[in-house]
Amino acid sequence: MRPIALDAMGGDHAPKVTVEGALLAHRQGIPVVLVGPTAVLQQELRKQGGDLPIVEAPEYITMHDQATDVRKKRRASINVCMELVKQGEASAVVAMGHTGATLASALFNLGRIRGVDRPTLLIELPSEKGRTFLTDGGANVDCKPEWLVQFAVMATAYAQAQGIAEPSVGLLSIGEEEHKGNELTLQTFPLLKAAPGLRFYGNVEGRDIFKGTTDIVVSDGYTGNVVLKLSEGEARTIFKWIREALSGGSLLTRLGALLVRPALQSLRAKMDPAEYGAMPLLGVEGPVFIGHGSADGRAVLSAIRKARGVVEAGLVERVRAGMARLAG
């Protein structure tokens, strides 16, 4: 397969962790090309004792830049990544951090798939059934009903590329009944019901996200972003309380804490966003994945692995086919 283009300058700890992750991926046989200032990346590679192909990009977007700065910094690493995919020299883009800039760069350089009004960020959350895909994750805060239908179609294509043959779709609302919801969900419900190629379950509620009632949950990006950050924050708080409760207890409790630590640690890892690697940006003419800005090398590796798997399953072709079927 063609290499994955990694924006080596993206995220809070670049280029250290991006080079680390790329080297780990390389050792697993996944071809990666680093994109950024050659001198900087060569120095980091030497420091880590590795060797990888580099594509030169003299500039890059920092976390302090605006999303629109991708139009000013034309030779920024994120733009060069997109260009590589567009020219067929890379199979996917992986970028840690700056969601807005990556979204803007993808729109600007790759453009939208036919029929897509707005690309969407897909979030993956752990659930009792495995995982829940939530769209939109924050790319579109105010939405039209038709956009939510498009998000559902694109998320279905993504879930299928992940091996779920007929993913079910729930509309995030405040009650199961069709007549419960806000203006947006009430208008979206009949559209989802009528859309071809979707396995529409009906309304789901906040509690269904972790229960895993449906494979996919659709909402506007404001609510989706609140859900993402709330669920991460709540897990962090609960595990913090558990640590405190176990370490501050009686001698017997502290002994018990030692014994259960490995089991709790593997559970904590299951809830760790880094495990999920990266969010796909769906609806643009190329596979684009955005990871946490605070990612470490392991999270960069997860992001690259995720991108590779989904690319091999023909993600963009599946999204195109879904959108074409929706257009009728």
Place this chain on the structure above:
Amino acid sequence: MRPIALDAMGGDHAPKVTVEGALLAHRQGIPVVLVGPTAVLQQELRKQGGDLPIVEAPEYITMHDQATDVRKKRRASINVCMELVKQGEASAVVAMGHTGATLASALFNLGRIRGVDRPTLLIELPSEKGRTFLTDGGANVDCKPEWLVQFAVMATAYAQAQGIAEPSVGLLSIGEEEHKGNELTLQTFPLLKAAPGLRFYGNVEGRDIFKGTTDIVVSDGYTGNVVLKLSEGEARTIFKWIREALSGGSLLTRLGALLVRPALQSLRAKMDPAEYGAMPLLGVEGPVFIGHGSADGRAVLSAIRKARGVVEAGLVERVRAGMARLAG
């Protein structure tokens, strides 16, 4: 103090658990009057070996009724409860379950406090700092910016009645910066900044709810309801996974599990919605509290205790004063 009017027929397990909760409250010296069909309630009291005053209400709202049915069933127990508060014969209404009907009955019988466009449901969530008050919890799915300001004013009055002298208010959004958010939050931000008597912090994100960054978090009722149900569902799932991880592990893990069980159970209780008793409905001309429909006797007691405490702190007077100051 005047007794609290308990809708003895509300919730999934009435009148058993409502009578249980009322008897527990009575034993703690809190005066309660049961409202519902006298014969049914007398029988339940006899069964439980207790005695409490009853106010007759021949009808009641079931979980299958529509909210608007409170206008048809004029002598329904929830309407009689509101009537008792209006006549000054009871100090507050406590109802388990049917949120929509309780809201409709309160509006119909008590009316709104001057200046309040829409009453709001206030949710209480555990946080690292103690607790977070979230408004609106689902009474108003589509909101106008001015309503969110009113919710913030009413929640501030409630938090003050709970003993927090100068509660801070955060606007739930997708980024800390003032320019981040959806149309509703962008329009609400300057209004909250300018509102008298509010300690406005600025935008908060989903992760801040459990972190406890602000005492109060304001959002529309669609998002608030999703937050409520997601946070309950996530806690349930995490504790389920913990049980599974500890009981399914090695012999040493299972031994450790036995030792840490008490510490984890008290943590679980902290996350239990029943601990929080009931949500206040703010903005109507009387103190109204709505508990979980699935409440047990202990949760009914919590609801009654919460109502008592807030009534004694002059909740309705505080909300009136806050709204008057907002009107200028």
